[in-house]
Amino acid sequence: MATQITHRHLVVGLQGSGKTTFAAALWHILDSRDVPTKLKKGKHRGEFRYLEEIAKTWAEGWEIGRTNTERSELIRINLVDEVGGGETALEFTDLSGESYERCFATRTCQASFGELIEATDGILLFVSANRKEDSLTILKMLGEFPELGTDQHEPAKTREVAWDAAKAPQQVQIVDLLQTFVAPPFPRRLQKIAVIISAWDLVRNVSPEAWLEEKMPLLDQFLRANDWISFRVYGISAQGGRVPNKEIPTAAANDRDKLLKVAKASTRIRVEGFGAEKHDLTDPLAWLSGTATDEKRG
Amino acid sequence: MTIVARTCSQPTCKAPTTGVCELHRDPLESCPNFTELDEETVAEADQSAAVENPKESDDEWTVASSDAMTQKQLNELLAGAAPQIVSLVGEHDAGKTTLLAALYGAFCEGPVGNFRFAGSRTLIGFDKRFHRARTTSESFVPATPRTSRDDPVYYFHLSLRDPIGELGQLVISDRSGEIFSAAREDTTLVGELTELKQADRVAFVLDGKKLCNPEERHVYIRHFKQMIHALNDNGALEHAHSVETLLTKIDLVKTVDKRIAKDVADFVNEIEWQIAAEMKSASFNLSSHRICAMPKAHPSMGLIGIAELLKRWMEPGPLPDIAPRALRSAAREIDKLDTYWVWRD
Numbered sequence: 001m002a003t004q005i006t007h008r009h010l011v012v013g014l015q016g017s018g019k020t021t022f023a024a025a026l027w028h029i030l031d032s033r034d035v036p037t038k039l040k041k042g043k044h045r046g047e048f049r050y051l052e053e054i055a056k057t058w059a060e061g062w063e064i065g066r067t068n069t070e071r072s073e074l075i076r077i078n079l080v081d082e083v084g085g086g087e088t089a090l091e092f093t094d095l096s097g098e099s100y101e102r103c104f105a106t107r108t109c110q111a112s113f114g115e116l117i118e119a120t121d122g123i124l125l126f127v128s129a130n131r132k133e134d135s136l137t138i139l140k141m142l143g144e145f146p147e148l149g150t151d152q153h154e155p156a157k158t159r160e161v162a163w164d165a166a167k168a169p170q171q172v173q174i175v176d177l178l179q180t181f182v183a184p185p186f187p188r189r190l191q192k193i194a195v196i197i198s199a200w201d202l203v204r205n206v207s208p209e210a211w212l213e214e215k216m217p218l219l220d221q222f223l224r225a226n227d228w229i230s231f232r233v234y235g236i237s238a239q240g241g242r243v244p245n246k247e248i249p250t251a252a253a254n255d256r257d258k259l260l261k262v263a264k265a266s267t268r269i270r271v272e273g274f275g276a277e278k279h280d281l282t283d284p285l286a287w288l289s290g291t292a293t294d295e296k297r298g
Numbered sequence: 299m300t301i302v303a304r305t306c307s308q309p310t311c312k313a314p315t316t317g318v319c320e321l322h323r324d325p326l327e328s329c330p331n332f333t334e335l336d337e338e339t340v341a342e343a344d345q346s347a348a349v350e351n352p353k354e355s356d357d358e359w360t361v362a363s364s365d366a367m368t369q370k371q372l373n374e375l376l377a378g379a380a381p382q383i384v385s386l387v388g389e390h391d392a393g394k395t396t397l398l399a400a401l402y403g404a405f406c407e408g409p410v411g412n413f414r415f416a417g418s419r420t421l422i423g424f425d426k427r428f429h430r431a432r433t434t435s436e437s438f439v440p441a442t443p444r445t446s447r448d449d450p451v452y453y454f455h456l457s458l459r460d461p462i463g464e465l466g467q468l469v470i471s472d473r474s475g476e477i478f479s480a481a482r483e484d485t486t487l488v489g490e491l492t493e494l495k496q497a498d499r500v501a502f503v504l505d506g507k508k509l510c511n512p513e514e515r516h517v518y519i520r521h522f523k524q525m526i527h528a529l530n531d532n533g534a535l536e537h538a539h540s541v542e543t544l545l546t547k548i549d550l551v552k553t554v555d556k557r558i559a560k561d562v563a564d565f566v567n568e569i570e571w572q573i574a575a576e577m578k579s580a581s582f583n584l585s586s587h588r589i590c591a592m593p594k595a596h597p598s599m600g601l602i603g604i605a606e607l608l609k610r611w612m613e614p615g616p617l618p619d620i621a622p623r624a625l626r627s628a629a630r631e632i633d634k635l636d637t638y639w640v641w642r643d
């Protein structure tokens with residue numbers, strides 16, 4: 001009998017936002033069943049070589065490298081709610097994130113991607129805590145370092161710099177994508193968004209919501225100001241710490257040895273926000289698939 | 299004008315079908331989100347939407363442009379919403395583009411005053427004007443691109459949530475200062491400033507830097523006043539309920555050499571007073587304001603007057619006059635009652 005999918009969610013995020021590592025950790029935690037999760041592994045058919053490959057790399061404590069676009073198209077993980085019933089499909093249409101950036105820059109998207117958005121109930125939106133500052137204004141910089149504004153930089157005054165879509169701040173690109181998904185030619189309105197702040201192990205003493213408000217204020221305002229969006233913000237460390245690249249294992253200080261000593265690999269995972277069990281990567285997905293409405297933050 | 303459709307920009311409001319406003323506005327026309335459309339506007343919007351939002355092919359979809367809006371795209375927006383429309387008027391380099399870029403830049407850092415960013419149809423348009431103010435442009439001097447004389451009038455859109463939770467929309471027009479200079483010198487060109495016909499508010503942008511230059515300022519201020527008179531005398535301001543002067547680059551005015559600081563301050567006060575006096579008989583409200591949108595000379599000064607400006611610009615205009623008109627030639631005496639009430643007033 002064919003699986004009856006009741007909810008479809010889409011993973012969205014720009015390059016390097018932690019989608020692939022999340023996919024690897026989710027596959028491991030569902031398959032190994034070694035920690036309790038709200039959703040369990042659903043029925044799967046077909047080929048899972050790529051998921052297997054990245055889940056192996058993850059479990060061995062290596063960094064999961066840049067996603068090969070050709071190999072990562074339309075990966076889907078099925079999950080089931082054994083208590084409440086219902087099947088959830090989580091679609092990873094573009095693990096590399098390139099198609100989102102192309103959509104922002106060229107204002108076109110593949111029809112197949114558009115159709116996927118039409119069928120989507122909720123979005124798992126990835127942003128990374130491990131990111132370069134891309135919104136800093138010159139005035140702020142000069143406020144802190146006035147000596148940089150001296151005449152030695154005078155020639156820069158006349159330099160015309162063309163706008164580059166790739167240099168637009170990530171929060172601007174993400175807000176634009178979310179707006180795009182609810183405007184023609186997309187016919188449906190997305191209602192639920194779970195924001196995942198990846199590499200959460202790098203953040204100290206701040207809640208995921210406060211982090212979003214401070215680091216991505218435009219996105220934070222956009223989510224708060226629109227009544228049609230119900231959203232939650234989670235901090236997730238899918239690796240549990242810094243891990244090296246397999247090709248250059250000793251390039252930088254890392255937590256690999258410590259992480260490998262953990263008895264159950266699934267317990268490396270850290271999830272923070274909305275009372276989620278600390279290793280349960282499925283909590284945001286369960287919320288996306290749930291029917292309970294959440295209080296809008298003020 | 300035949301009304302053929304009614305729309306509300308609030309997705310959940312059923313006013314277009316039930317006549318009951320979600321925000322409890324009565325009459326419906328007083329709600330800023332409610333719009334009545336005539337046949338011509340609906341046809342134009344349909345045509346525009348078909349052109350702007352095609353599902354291009356089976357393989358690829360074209361999505362909304364997100365760049366600055368043209369007049370046609372503004373008309374499409376107006377078919378479904380009733381934004382506050384502000385027209386920026388000023389000579390070349392007065393700071394018009396810098397002002398709207400700075401407004402966007404401020405929202406990128408958090409709420410502005412009590413307003414929260416809820417969206418923009420022109421996010422990329424804003425970003426193109428603001429990107430040279432970021433360190434990623436690898437410059438040490440913040441700048442905004444010059445608006446070319448060859449560019450048409452462009453419109454920039456913001457959707458904002460106000461402190462009491464209402465969603466409002468703001469549209470700001472920007473065009474080359476050289477076009478305004480040309481219209482000042484040849485008023486037959488005033489009619490081509492189409493943005494003024496739709497503007498709820500017109501902001502004349504006064505360049506504070508030029509006021510600090512003793513040689514330049516006298517001609518500059520004469521031209522500035524000449525511009526206001528040229529537009530007013532030729533009916534370009536009669537659609538606006540409010541007109542304001544915006545003194546920009548106040549960081550320079552405030553920090554000019556102390557020896558001439560008082561002179562500059564007095565000069566600015568005198569100009570603002572003169573303009574108010576000369577426009578006393580105009581039909582619109584006139585006010586003067588001072589802002590600093592990009593304090594290049596003194597970065598630590600920060601933005602000045604931007605939150606207040608936004609509050610002013612988001613203020614809805616006066617409610618439409620819905621009082622029944624007196625029937626002066628009515629057959630029945632009772633229908634003439636309005637005439638008596640008007641007469642007694």
